[in-house]
Amino acid sequence: MITATRKPMEEILKSVEPFSKILLLGCNECVTVCHAGGRKEVALLGAALRLGRLQKGLPMEVEELTLERQCDPEYVEELSRTIDQYDAVCSMACGCGVQTIAERYPSMPVMPMVNTAFMGASESHGVWAERCAGCGDCVLGYTGGICPVARCSKRIFNGPCGGSTKGKCEISNDVDCAWQLIWDRLKELGQTELYSKLMEPKDWRTARDGGPRRIVREDMAL
Amino acid sequence: MSDFEPVVVVFACDYCAYTAADVAGRMNLEYPAGIRIVRVPCTGKVDSLYVLRALEKGADGVLVAGCLDGDCHFKNGNLRAAARVKALKRLLDEINIGSGRVEMVQMSAGQGAVFAETARNFVATVQELGPNPIKHAASQAA
Amino acid sequence: MKSDSNLEKVLAGGHFAVTGELGPPRGANLEAVKEKAAHLVNMVDAVNVTDNQTAVVRMASWAVSLTIKEMGLEPNYQMVCRDRNRLAMQSDILGAAALGINTMLCLSGDHPSFGDHPQAANVHDIDSIQQLAMIKGMRDDGRFLGGDEIDTPPRMFVGAAANPFGDPFELRVLRLGKKVAAGADFIQTQCIYNLERFAEYMRQAHDMGLTEKTKVLAGVTPLKSGGMAKYMAKRVPGMDVPDDVVKRIASQPKEKQAEEGIKLLCEQIEQLKEMPGVAGIHLMAIEWEHKVPEIVERAGLLPRPKA
Ligand code: SF4
Numbered sequence: 001m002i003t004a005t006r007k008p009m010e011e012i013l014k015s016v017e018p019f020s021k022i023l024l025l026g027c028n029e030c031v032t033v034c035h036a037g038g039r040k041e042v043a044l045l046g047a048a049l050r051l052g053r054l055q056k057g058l059p060m061e062v063e064e065l066t067l068e069r070q071c072d073p074e075y076v077e078e079l080s081r082t083i084d085q086y087d088a089v090c091s092m093a094c095g096c097g098v099q100t101i102a103e104r105y106p107s108m109p110v111m112p113m114v115n116t117a118f119m120g121a122s123e124s125h126g127v128w129a130e131r132c133a134g135c136g137d138c139v140l141g142y143t144g145g146i147c148p149v150a151r152c153s154k155r156i157f158n159g160p161c162g163g164s165t166k167g168k169c170e171i172s173n174d175v176d177c178a179w180q181l182i183w184d185r186l187k188e189l190g191q192t193e194l195y196s197k198l199m200e201p202k203d204w205r206t207a208r209d210g211g212p213r214r215i216v217r218e219d220m221a222l
Numbered sequence: 223m224s225d226f227e228p229v230v231v232v233f234a235c236d237y238c239a240y241t242a243a244d245v246a247g248r249m250n251l252e253y254p255a256g257i258r259i260v261r262v263p264c265t266g267k268v269d270s271l272y273v274l275r276a277l278e279k280g281a282d283g284v285l286v287a288g289c290l291d292g293d294c295h296f297k298n299g300n301l302r303a304a305a306r307v308k309a310l311k312r313l314l315d316e317i318n319i320g321s322g323r324v325e326m327v328q329m330s331a332g333q334g335a336v337f338a339e340t341a342r343n344f345v346a347t348v349q350e351l352g353p354n355p356i357k358h359a360a361s362q363a364a
Numbered sequence: 365m366k367s368d369s370n371l372e373k374v375l376a377g378g379h380f381a382v383t384g385e386l387g388p389p390r391g392a393n394l395e396a397v398k399e400k401a402a403h404l405v406n407m408v409d410a411v412n413v414t415d416n417q418t419a420v421v422r423m424a425s426w427a428v429s430l431t432i433k434e435m436g437l438e439p440n441y442q443m444v445c446r447d448r449n450r451l452a453m454q455s456d457i458l459g460a461a462a463l464g465i466n467t468m469l470c471l472s473g474d475h476p477s478f479g480d481h482p483q484a485a486n487v488h489d490i491d492s493i494q495q496l497a498m499i500k501g502m503r504d505d506g507r508f509l510g511g512d513e514i515d516t517p518p519r520m521f522v523g524a525a526a527n528p529f530g531d532p533f534e535l536r537v538l539r540l541g542k543k544v545a546a547g548a549d550f551i552q553t554q555c556i557y558n559l560e561r562f563a564e565y566m567r568q569a570h571d572m573g574l575t576e577k578t579k580v581l582a583g584v585t586p587l588k589s590g591g592m593a594k595y596m597a598k599r600v601p602g603m604d605v606p607d608d609v610v611k612r613i614a615s616q617p618k619e620k621q622a623e624e625g626i627k628l629l630c631e632q633i634e635q636l637k638e639m640p641g642v643a644g645i646h647l648m649a650i651e652w653e654h655k656v657p658e659i660v661e662r663a664g665l666l667p668r669p670k671a
Pocket residue numbers: 131132133134135136137138139140147148149150
C-alpha cells in the first residue's frame with residue numbers, strides 16, 4: 001500500500017490560515033490502512049483544527065468527509081454538488097488523491113494534509129516499512145523475494161557493499177541489510193547460484209527516470 | 223483565578239479507577255466538584271477522539287484513569303491508552319492547547335484515597351494552566 | 365598491456381607492488397596535498413586519490429590525480445557510484461584517460477548520511493561491479509555502456525576494493541569472484557590486522573582460481589597509538605583487529621606506541637610478502653604521509669621498480 005503520515009500541525013495550521021470553511025477529505029483506501037487519512041484520522045484532525053483555530057481566536061468550520069477512493073474520478077465526482085460551499089479542500093489522501101481533486105475541481109484550492117511516504121507493508125501493528133520503489137521491472141524473482149532497489153540503501157544489484165555489518169545496513173542499526181536478507185533467503189531456497197550471476201545495469205526508463213509513467217490497457221480503455 | 227473551577231473529564235476504567243472513585247465517595251474523601259466521571263469498560267476503549275471532543279466541548283482537562291501495569295483486565299488496554307495519551311499530548315502542544323491538560327493515571331480498584339488525591343492534584347494543575355483557551359478565544363470572538 | 369599504468373607494469377613484472385593513498389583538500393588550494401604527495405614520490409607504485417571520501421565534499425579526484433601525476437606519481441583515480449550516473453562517469457573517464465590517468469578504482473561510496481550533505485540525492489545508477497564491467501567494456505570492446513562505439517577508448521587499468529571481513533562472511537570470496545568476473549585487474553582490500561583470517565580468505569580465493577585472474581593488494585594501515593587500535597577494533601564496521609594486536613600497541617608507553625605500530629606493520633608486511641596470492645600492499649597512511657618513506661624503507665620495499 002501507499003503509506004503516509006500527517007503533516008506537522010504547525011504546517012497544517014499555516015496552510016489553512018486564509019480559510020474559514022474547509023472540507024476535510026479522507027480516503028478509504030491505503031491511508032486508512034496506515035492510519036494516516038481514513039475516517040478516524042479525519043475526525044481527529046477535524047477536532048484538532050477546530051481547537052487550534054479557536055485557540056487563535058479564528059474559528060474555522062470544518063466539514064468532515066471520507067471518500068471511498070480519492071484517486072478515482074468516479075468517487076471524486078460525488079463532491080460536485082457541494083464543493084462550492086467551501087473555501088478549500090484539505091485532503092488527507094496520498095498525493096494521488098490530492099491531484100485527482102485538483103484536476104477535477106480546477107478553481108478549488110486543495111491542500112495536502114499528509115506527507116505521502118512510500119510503498120510498503122506492515123511489519124507489525126503500527127509499523128510500516130518500505131518494500132517496493134515501483135521500478136517498473138521487477139527483479140524479485142532473482143533476489144529471493146527481497147527488493148534491492150527499495151531495501152538496499154544504495155540500491156546495489158550486486159551486493160552487499162562493504163558496510164554490511166551483522167545483518168544491518170551501514171546507515172543504521174535499525175535497518176536490515178537487504179543483501180544479507182537476500183543471501184539468507186537464497187540459501188533457504190537453495191538458489192545460491194543466482195547470486196553468482198552478474199546483474200546487468202538497470203534500465204531505469206521503466207522507473208521514474210524515463211519520465212512520468214502511464215499504463216494504458218487497450219482492452220479496457222474506452 | 224482562584225474562583226476558576228476547572229471542569230475535568232475523567233475517563234475511568236470500570237475495573238479500577240471507576241471503582242476507586244466509588245470507594246472514595248463511600249469513604250467521604252473529597253474531590254473537586256468539577257470532576258465529571260465517564261465510566262469506560264477499559265481505558266483501551268478511550269479513543270483519542272473522545273479526549274479531543276471533551277476539549278472541544280469546553281472541558282479544561284481530561285484524565286484517563288486505568289489499571290496498574292500488568293493489572294489490565296484486557297491485558298494491555300491501559301498501555302495502549304498511555305501510548306495514545308502520549309501522542310495526544312504532542313498534538314495538544316502543537317495546536318497550543320497545551321499537553322498538560324491531558325494525563326494518564328493508574329490505580330487499583332481499592333485505592334479510593336489515591337483517586338481523590340490524583341483528582342485534587344490534577345485539578346490544581348489545570349487551575350494553574352487556566353481555563354481551556356478555546357473558551358477565552360470564543361468569548362473574545364463573540 | 366591494457367594500459368600505460370605504472371601499477372600494471374609493476375604487477376606484470378612480478379614485483380611486490382606498493383600503493384599509497386591521498387585525500388584531496390576541502391578547498392581550492394593544492395599546496396597541502398602537494399606537500400603530502402611529495403613524501404610519496406619514488407616510494408610507491410601508485411597513489412589512490414579518494415573521491416568525496418566518507419561522503420564529504422572534497423576537491424575532484426581527477427584534479428588531484430593530475431596534480432600528483434605532474435609530480436611523478438601514478439594516480440589511482442577513485443570513483444564512487446554515489447555521486448554520478450553512467451553519463452557523468454563515462455565522460456569523466458574519457459577526460460581522465462585523455463589527460464594521462466591510467467589507473468582507476470571502482471567503489472560504491474559511503475552513504476550520504478555519513479557526510480556533510482546528508483540532504484543529497486543518492487545516485488547509484490549503477491553499482492561498483494557494473495561500473496567495473498562498464499570500464500572494461502569501454503577499454504576492451506571500445507563501447508560505451510549504451511552500446512555506441514568510442515573512437516579512442518580509454519586505456520584504464522581498473523581495480524576494485526574488497527573487504528575480506530565484511531558480512532555476511534560466506535559472501536566475501538563469492539563477491540570477490542563477481543568483481544573478478546566483471547573485470548577487476550586488481551583488488552585493494554580493507555585494512556588487514558587479522559592475518560590468519562586473511563590467509564584463509566586468500567586460500568579460498570586461490571582455490572576459486574581468482575588470484576590467477578586478478579592481483580590482490582592487501583590493505584595495511586599503521587596503528588599510530590593504542591587509542592587508534594581500540595577505535596579501529598570497536599568502532600569501525602567490518603574491521604577485524606585481534607585483541608593481541610590492540611594489547612601489543614596499547615601496552616607500550618605513550619611515546620613508544622607509534623614506533624611499535626610501525627614495527628608491527630613491518631612484520632605484517634613480511635608475512636604478506638610470503639602469503640600465496642598476495643601481489644602487494646596498499647598502504648593507507650592518511651595524515652601520516654611523511655612516515656611512508658620510513659615505513660617502506662624499513663619494510664624492505666625500496667627501491668621501487670622503475671617503469
Ligand atoms: S524490483 Fe522494482 S518492482 Fe520489484 S519490488 Fe523492487 S522496486 Fe518494486
